[in-house]
Amino acid sequence: MGGQLKLQPRTEQKVIQVFMYLMTSIAVLVLVFILVVILKNGLPQLNLEFLTKNPADMGREGGILSTIVATIFLTFIALLVATPLGVGTAIYLTEYTVESRITRIIRFGAECLAGIPSIIFGLFGFILFVNKLKFGWSILSGGLTLAFMVLPTIIRTSEEAIKAVPPAYRLVSFSLGSTRWQTVTRVVLPSAIPGIVTGVILSIGRSIGETAAVIFTAGSALRMPTSLFSSSRTMSVHFYILAKEGVSMPKAYGTAAVLVISILVINIVTYYLMEKYIKRKS
Amino acid sequence: MTRLEKNDRLVRLGLLMIALSAISVLAIITLFIFEQGTPIMFRYGFKSFLLGQDWYPSEKSFGLLPMIVGSLMVTFGALIIGVPLGLASAIFLTEFSHRRLTRILKPVIELLAGIPSVVYGFIGLMFLVPFIRDNFGGPGLSVLAASLILGIMILPTVISIAIDSIRAVPDSYREGSIALGATRWQTVRMVVLPAARSGIIAGIILGMGRAIGETMAVIMVAGNAADIPGSILAPVRTLTSNIALEMAYASEEHREALFATGVILFIIIMILNTIANVTSTRQRKK
Numbered sequence: 001m002g003g004q005l006k007l008q009p010r011t012e013q014k015v016i017q018v019f020m021y022l023m024t025s026i027a028v029l030v031l032v033f034i035l036v037v038i039l040k041n042g043l044p045q046l047n048l049e050f051l052t053k054n055p056a057d058m059g060r061e062g063g064i065l066s067t068i069v070a071t072i073f074l075t076f077i078a079l080l081v082a083t084p085l086g087v088g089t090a091i092y093l094t095e096y097t098v099e100s101r102i103t104r105i106i107r108f109g110a111e112c113l114a115g116i117p118s119i120i121f122g123l124f125g126f127i128l129f130v131n132k133l134k135f136g137w138s139i140l141s142g143g144l145t146l147a148f149m150v151l152p153t154i155i156r157t158s159e160e161a162i163k164a165v166p167p168a169y170r171l172v173s174f175s176l177g178s179t180r181w182q183t184v185t186r187v188v189l190p191s192a193i194p195g196i197v198t199g200v201i202l203s204i205g206r207s208i209g210e211t212a213a214v215i216f217t218a219g220s221a222l223r224m225p226t227s228l229f230s231s232s233r234t235m236s237v238h239f240y241i242l243a244k245e246g247v248s249m250p251k252a253y254g255t256a257a258v259l260v261i262s263i264l265v266i267n268i269v270t271y272y273l274m275e276k277y278i279k280r281k282s
Numbered sequence: 283m284t285r286l287e288k289n290d291r292l293v294r295l296g297l298l299m300i301a302l303s304a305i306s307v308l309a310i311i312t313l314f315i316f317e318q319g320t321p322i323m324f325r326y327g328f329k330s331f332l333l334g335q336d337w338y339p340s341e342k343s344f345g346l347l348p349m350i351v352g353s354l355m356v357t358f359g360a361l362i363i364g365v366p367l368g369l370a371s372a373i374f375l376t377e378f379s380h381r382r383l384t385r386i387l388k389p390v391i392e393l394l395a396g397i398p399s400v401v402y403g404f405i406g407l408m409f410l411v412p413f414i415r416d417n418f419g420g421p422g423l424s425v426l427a428a429s430l431i432l433g434i435m436i437l438p439t440v441i442s443i444a445i446d447s448i449r450a451v452p453d454s455y456r457e458g459s460i461a462l463g464a465t466r467w468q469t470v471r472m473v474v475l476p477a478a479r480s481g482i483i484a485g486i487i488l489g490m491g492r493a494i495g496e497t498m499a500v501i502m503v504a505g506n507a508a509d510i511p512g513s514i515l516a517p518v519r520t521l522t523s524n525i526a527l528e529m530a531y532a533s534e535e536h537r538e539a540l541f542a543t544g545v546i547l548f549i550i551i552m553i554l555n556t557i558a559n560v561t562s563t564r565q566r567k568k
Contacts, residue, residue, distance in 0.1 A: 013467040017378055023370035024379075027437055028387060031394040034405050034434075088300030096294050108559060109305030115488070115555040116311065116548070117495025119522045123544045124311045126529070127318055148307050155304060179286045181293045209398030212497040212522075216529055240400045240498055243407065256401055267396045271389055 035260065042257025045250050051258070055222055059238060060248045064255055066224040070139065070232035073225055074218060075207040077143025078150055083200055085147075086154025090196075093155075094162045095184050114152035118213040121149050125217035137231035142218025149213055150203035157202060161195020161277070162188060194277035198270050205266040209259065211236045235259050315548055319541035331542060337508040339528070339536040346543060348510045352425075352518040353494055353547075355511065356504065359429025360436055360493040365486055367433070368440030372482075375441075376448045377470050388445065395438035403502030406431040411503055420515030423505030428518060431499050436489035443488065447481020448474060484562035491554045495547070497522040521547045 053063035089110075093103055125145030135141045165188050173183040189196075211234075219231035220241060233241075235255055242252035323331050326344060334345020371391075375384045406427055415422030451474050459469040475482070505517020506527060519527075525540050525547075532540055 009465045009468055013465040016467045017374075020370045020374035020378055023367050024374045024387070027367045027371045027441070028390065030434055031391065031437065034397065034401065035394070037405060037409070038401060085300055085303045088297055089304055092294075092297035092301035096297055102298075106301050106305055109308045111559055112552065112555050113304055113308050113311075115491050115495075115551055115558075116308075117491075117497065117522060117551060119495070119497040119525050120311065120315065120544055120548055120551075123318075123525065123529070123541060124314050127314050127541075128310070148311070151304055151307060179290045181290050182286075205396050209396065209400075211398065211400050212526055215526075236398050236400055239404070240502075243400070243404045244502060252404065256404060259398060260401060263396050263398065264393060267393045271393065 035264075038253065038256050038260050041250075041253040042255075042260070045254030046257060050254055054224060055238070055251075058247055059222065059242050059251055064235060064238060064251075064258065066222065067233055067235045067238040067255070068258070070218070070225050071208055071234040071236075073139045073232075074142045074146060074214065074234055075204055077139065077228075078146035078207050079200060079203060081144060081147035082151045082154050082203065086151055086199070087158045087196055089155045090158035090162055091184055091189075093159055095180065095188065110152040110155050113148070114156075118149065118210055121145050121213040122216040124148075125213060130217055136229060137217065137219025137221070138229045139218060139225055139232060140228040142214050142234075145213050145217045146207045146210060149210065150206055153203050153206065154196075154199045157199025158192070158196045161192040161198070164195060164277070165191045194273055198273040198277065201266055201270045201273070205263050205270070208234075208266075209236055209263055211240050215240070312548070315541060315544050318538060319543075319545035322535060322538040323542050323545070332546075335510065337524070339532070339539060342535065344535075344539040344542070346521070346524075346546060348508050349519055349521045349524045349543065350546065351510050352504075353520040353522070353550075355425050355514075355518060356428040356432055356500065356520055357490055357493045359425060359514070360432035361486070361490060363430060363433025364436040364440055364489060364493075368437050368485075368489070369444055369482065371437075372441050372444035372448060373470060373475075376445055377466060377474065388442070391438050391441050395442070399435065399496055399499040400502075402431055402435050403499035406499065406503040414515070418515055420513075421505055421517060423503060423517050425504070425511050425514040425516060425518045428500050428504040428520075429514070431503050432493040432496060435496060435499060436492050439489045439492055440485050443485030444478075444482050447478040447485070450481065451477045480561045484558045487554050487558040487561070491551055491558070494520075494554070495522060495551060497526050501526055521550075 050063040051068070052065055054066045055064060056062035089106065093106060097103055122145065125141055125148075129135045129141035129144055130137055169187050169191065170183055173187045178186070214234050215237050218234065218237075220233045220237050221231040222233050222238070223230075225232040236259060239252055239255040239259060242248055242255060322344070331344060331346050332350070333347055334343065335347050336343045336345045337348060375387060379387075410427050410430055411422040413422075414420070414424060414427055418426070455473050455477060456469050459473045460466070464472070500520050501523045504519065504523060506519045506523055507517040508519045508524070511518045521543050524543050528536070529540055
């Protein structure tokens with residue numbers, strides 16, 4: 001065993017460490033660069049008028065109010081449908097059954113659903129809601145399509161939140177003579193709420209940023225939505241059209257900044273809740 | 283008591299119905315996409331769809347080969363860029379960096395996973411496309427631009443899943459290796475990575491699924507010409523962009539052909555999902 005042989009692995013280690021450090025820096029810098037560019041060009045565009053006026057002249061003038069309203073409506077419908085389905089599924093999987101073929105099939109289904117590209121959801125929503133059910137390009141079609149898209153996220157986070165509730169809670173409740181359903185509604189769910197909320201917030205973030213599934217189901221009409229059946233343009237679709245057709249770069253940056261800031265705030269809140277309520281307990 | 287027990291049985295049944303919603307949504311989506319997309323494939327023959335090189339919907343020529351090749355090229359390109367960067371970052375953050383740095387960087391990377399794909403596409407259009415055009419030639423809108431953007435977009439997925447599976451390797455493995463005189467890198471290469479392998483592979487496959495399924499970002503930087511690209515500087519059209527670009531005005535057979543594009547995309551994604559599912563379950567069982 002000469003000294004050189006012993007040194008070589010250490011030199012190798014040093015070289016590799018520097019290389020890894022570089023690669024990590026590249027990855028992080030690229031991602032941060034995107035954020036900085038959007039905020040640097042977008043923030044100067046933001047003012048009260050931009051947030052409270054409707055777009056005019058195809059988006060060249062005015063603000064983005066109607067697109068904000070459309071985004072909120074669409075997201076609201078998506079969650080209204082997906083939350084009960086997702087939480088119900090999670091309750092069934094964790095409290096009402098043991099691992100079996102059915103649970104495996106349900107989990108596999110949710111996982112597959114999570115992997116389906118948004119454009120496929122868009123195609124599906126277009127054919128089922130817009131065409132067959134005759135909802136047309138509307139808030140309703142878009143919201144229902146998004147509901148299906150975020151369903152797996154809500155199932156997964158609710159399941160984790162419910163699993164994180166200590167088994168002792170349930171045992172105490174059963175020993176007091178409660179039924180399973182009483183235990184679930186009065187003991188398990190109240191303790192799991194923060195975790196479930198996390199999943200819901202995460203889904204809000206996804207709904208806000210989605211473009212491909214929304215453009216074919218909610219349409220891209222640039223006006224204030226008045227009912228469930230009005231076609232309307234969300235923020236991300238508006239941003240896509242402004243940027244792709246080169247309508248107005250300043251307005252595009254402004255819209256992107258609103259999008260990115262709202263999603264970052266949402267994700268930071270989620271991250272905080274996750275750390276606090278899900279990861280620590282499990 | 284019996285009344286309560288009876289209610290409980292009803293609740294169980296109701297919850298089972300709800301729990302089947304995810305799988306039924308999957309079934310309905312599959313049904314509708316196939317119902318809309320397969321008849322035209324039977325009419326014109328699978329071969330003309332999968333191997334036809336000409337996409338002229340107005341002349342009833344629906345060859346999808348350029349888009350299939352395009353999707354595979356940009357996905358492969360995304361993996362060449364995203365996997366080394368992502369793996370190196372994951373290894374660095376779990377095995378080499380200070381714990382405090384990891385505690386800051388991991389959330390930052392995960393937060394960035396939430397940035398909408400249109401934003402990535404926009405950045406690509408504003409910075410990457412002109413850069414490629416000025417420095418390498420060609421239109422800038424190219425396989426290269428799409429691969430780079432997709433490579434960056436799959437980073438958060440690859441990094442966070444790789445970190446999780448590297449962390450799942452028991453510390454006793456590392457201690458044993460270090461006690462035998464191995465350096466940290468030797469430990470990582472010969473002990474940790476092999477043990478975390480299936481989780482890492484599952485992460486890469488999920489990233490691959492993300493890259494193949496991505497639409498808006500790709501449309502903005504790929505140029506979208508329906509020809510098999512001759513070089514990485516040539517424009518390219520993927521399966522996803524083919525659907526998104528023409529759906530707005532397509533009708534009748536043209537629309538059916540777009541659904542057929544969706545069918546092919548769907549099949550590719552389901553195969554990838556199943557592989558990812560099988561590999562990650564295998565690790566869990568170990």
